[in-house]
Amino acid sequence: MQLQERINAFVKLGEFLEQFTNKDVEKNDSIERNHSFFEDFKHCLKLANEHNGWFTQDNIQFALKGWAKSLTQKQLHTWLEPYNIKTVTPKQVAIIMAGNIPLVGFHDFLSVLMAGHHVLVKLSSNDKHILPYLVSYLQFVEPRFKDKIQFTNTKLNHFDAVIATGSNNTARYFEYYFKDKPSIIRNNRNSVAILTGTETKEELKNLSEDIFRYYGLGCRNVSKLFVPKNYNFDAFFEAIYHWHPIIEKAKYANNYDYNKAVYLMSEFNMLENGFLMLKEDQSYASPIATIFYEQYDDLNSLKTKLDKDKQYIQCVVSKNCIENETAFGTTQKPNLWDYADSIDSVEFLLKI
Numbered sequence: 001m002q003l004q005e006r007i008n009a010f011v012k013l014g015e016f017l018e019q020f021t022n023k024d025v026e027k028n029d030s031i032e033r034n035h036s037f038f039e040d041f042k043h044c045l046k047l048a049n050e051h052n053g054w055f056t057q058d059n060i061q062f063a064l065k066g067w068a069k070s071l072t073q074k075q076l077h078t079w080l081e082p083y084n085i086k087t088v089t090p091k092q093v094a095i096i097m098a099g100n101i102p103l104v105g106f107h108d109f110l111s112v113l114m115a116g117h118h119v120l121v122k123l124s125s126n127d128k129h130i131l132p133y134l135v136s137y138l139q140f141v142e143p144r145f146k147d148k149i150q151f152t153n154t155k156l157n158h159f160d161a162v163i164a165t166g167s168n169n170t171a172r173y174f175e176y177y178f179k180d181k182p183s184i185i186r187n188n189r190n191s192v193a194i195l196t197g198t199e200t201k202e203e204l205k206n207l208s209e210d211i212f213r214y215y216g217l218g219c220r221n222v223s224k225l226f227v228p229k230n231y232n233f234d235a236f237f238e239a240i241y242h243w244h245p246i247i248e249k250a251k252y253a254n255n256y257d258y259n260k261a262v263y264l265m266s267e268f269n270m271l272e273n274g275f276l277m278l279k280e281d282q283s284y285a286s287p288i289a290t291i292f293y294e295q296y297d298d299l300n301s302l303k304t305k306l307d308k309d310k311q312y313i314q315c316v317v318s319k320n321c322i323e324n325e326t327a328f329g330t331t332q333k334p335n336l337w338d339y340a341d342s343i344d345s346v347e348f349l350l351k352i
Contacts, residue, residue, distance in 0.1 A: 001144050003085050006114055007076045009142035014071025016137055020045065021065035023057070037137050048102070048129040053251050055102050055127070059214050062332070063102040070336050079336035080114060083346055090148070091352050093117045094156045096164035096174070099124025101214040103131060107336070108163045108345060115349035118148045120159050161352045163345065182352045184343055190223040190284040191331055194302065194318035195236075197228055199328075203319065204239030206329025210317055211276075212243045213332045215252055216288055219314045219340070220331040223286040225278075225293040226302055237273050247275035256289035284312050314341070 012032055019028050020041065027038050048055050069075070093112045097105030104127065112119040123131065132151060139145045156162070161182040164174040171187035178185070193207055210222040227233075247253050260277060263270050271278040281292040296302040303322055306313065315326040339345055 001116075001142075002087075003080070003114070003116070005142070005144075006116075007073065007080075009138055009145065010071050010076065010110065010114075011073055012141045013134060013138050014068050016041075017064045017068040017071070017134075021061055021068050023061070033137070033140050036140070041133055041137070044129050044133040048127070051129065052099070052126050054100075054215055054217060056249070060102050060130075062213065066333060067103065067106060075336060076114075080346070083350060085115060085350065088116045088350075091117045091160035092120055092158060093349065093352070094120045094122065094159040094162040094164075096122045096156075096162065096166065097124050097127070097131075098165040099126030099128075100217045100219075102127060104218070105165065106131065107340070108165075110336075111345045111349060112163075113145070113148065115346055117349060117352075118150075120150045120152060120156065122152055122156060161349070165340075182348070184341075184345060184348055186341055186343075188285060189219040189312060189314040189341065190286075191220050191315035191317065191326075192224045192226060192284065192306070192313060193222045193328075194226045194299075194316065194321045194325075195228070195231065196299075196319075196321065197231060199235075199319070201235065201239050203328045204236055205242070206327075207236075207317065208240035208243050209329045210331040211240070211291060212246055215246070215249075216286075218332065220334065222315075222317055222331065223291060224281075224284050225291060226296050227293055229295050229297065231295065233271055233278060237271075240276065241273070244273075244275050252289060255287065259287045259290050284309070 016031050016034070016037065019025060019031065019038065025042060027034065031038075045057075045060055048060060049057060095105055095108045095112065097108070109119060109121065109131065121131070135149050139149070159181070162178050163184045164171075164178065165186040166174060168187045171185050174183070174185045191210065193210065207222065214221060216223065247256060256275065256277070260272065263277065263279065268279060275289070277290045278293055279286070279290055280294065282294060283292055286292040299321060306316060306322065315331050316322055316324070317328055317331060318325045319328065
């Protein structure tokens, strides 16, 4: 199968996904094979929500919307144009996927197939419904994908390379277990934001999207703020208030109540507004419903610190503060060429 043929199949998948990106799902009769897949995929999304309470309708739709926008001829060609993707002898690439947010492993899946390899997928138990159904659609519109995609629930066998994502503990296991294979091993990372006190209300409002989307469960979610000495958080709390209905979500509220009780019993100083707590802490990974913050003296010293700690950081959100910064409100809207951990997975796949 030629690269353009693979691209064409994923463009059809993107067109199929576009139907499910709004609250009021509307069937488009012009979509290829829609009569066979539309209603069943609606049911699949319902199952995904029932199986994992963090996968709300809104968050699933947000994820599907991002992929629908990415799976176009223009986006795929822009992403792949710098690479010399030729017909190769296909290798079997295993992917161990995380399950913290919907379709979090889809970029790895897409990259393997675009590079011309076969993919062996081990799904997280938290996200086991959506991708298999999308594969069934993909294989229907392009039958030659049928012998290129496999799923497994058992121990991985017969593969040439691996891309694995997990916690810091599981990453150490992966590094040992896959030491004899070409690999990309990803562990815990978090995203941070630098505030200077000059942000507009709109910028702070956009920052709230980086904090609360997917309940803060993604590595691209902002979990820590860096603020100048004696920073006043009043404008921040005002700008994020539109997210207050999040506390009505039972799983989120339980985490909020638990962490608040721990902080109060431990007599930690904190700020809170009824649905988010701010705690001064040097760590990068904050619990659900909590954002850590740290004060800085000057931006140059902060840049040095962030460069030193770059192995813990996925994105740095700021405005004119640092190189390769991410704009407010865009952490969960990456382009296809915004690689996790800054590791170019396509380049890796073309060299195995």
